[in-house]
Structure formats: C-alpha cells, structure tokens
Amino acid sequence: MGLAVLSLLAEAAAVRPVLVVADDMHWLDHSSADVLAFVARRIESEPVVMVATLRDGERSHIRDAGLTPMPLDRLSGEVAGELLDSIAPGLTPAVRVRLLRRPPGTRWR
Incomplete structure (x- = not known):
C-alpha cells in the first residue's frame, strides 16, 4: 500500500x-500511519513535502520513522489573531474571541 x-x-x-x-x-x-511513515521516509527525491503533526507524548509510527522532528510552540495571542483575520476576515467579534480563547486540545463538535 x-x-x-x-x-x-x-x-x-x-x-x-x-x-x-x-x-x-x-x-x-x-x-494509515504506517503508509504515511513509509512515504515520509522515501520522498526525498520527489518534489513532495509532508507536514505531519503530533502532540507531545503521543505515540505514532511517524515518530518511529527516523525523521527529524521540528517542535513548534503555540502562536502568541496576537499572532493567532492576525492569522485568523487573514483567513476569516468576516468573523463577528464574538466568534473571533471564541475561536481565539478555545483551549488547546479541545475538539470541535
């Protein structure tokens, strides 16, 4: 596969x-994780880039694929607001505040 x-x-x-x-x-x-790990190890010669996210402490086959991780910190509130405004400029102020205050790790319902 x-x-x-x-x-x-x-x-x-x-x-x-x-x-x-x-x-x-x-x-x-x-x-699915096995397939993506396989692909990630072999795309060096192709014009393909893979970005995979994984929370700290979680196990996944992508972590065991021998790839170099790039740990990222959370965006600051100001930068998160700028990013949100650039992709969803028509949000009402109430919705914008709700999105920016959403606790990390919560899932949408």
Missing part, C-alpha cells in the same frame, strides 16, 4: 509540487 501511495504522489508531483498535510497523526489508524 505504501508503494502505491508513493507512486501516486510521484505521478502528481511530476505535474506540480505536492504538499501532504497529516494533522493529528496520533488519531490515525495503524495502517
């Missing part, structure tokens, strides 16, 4: 560069 996904990404990347984003890798099923 991993080789098939890698081949599909390479075909797409032959037309234009590809970005693969895998958010919250620790919530993926075992098979």
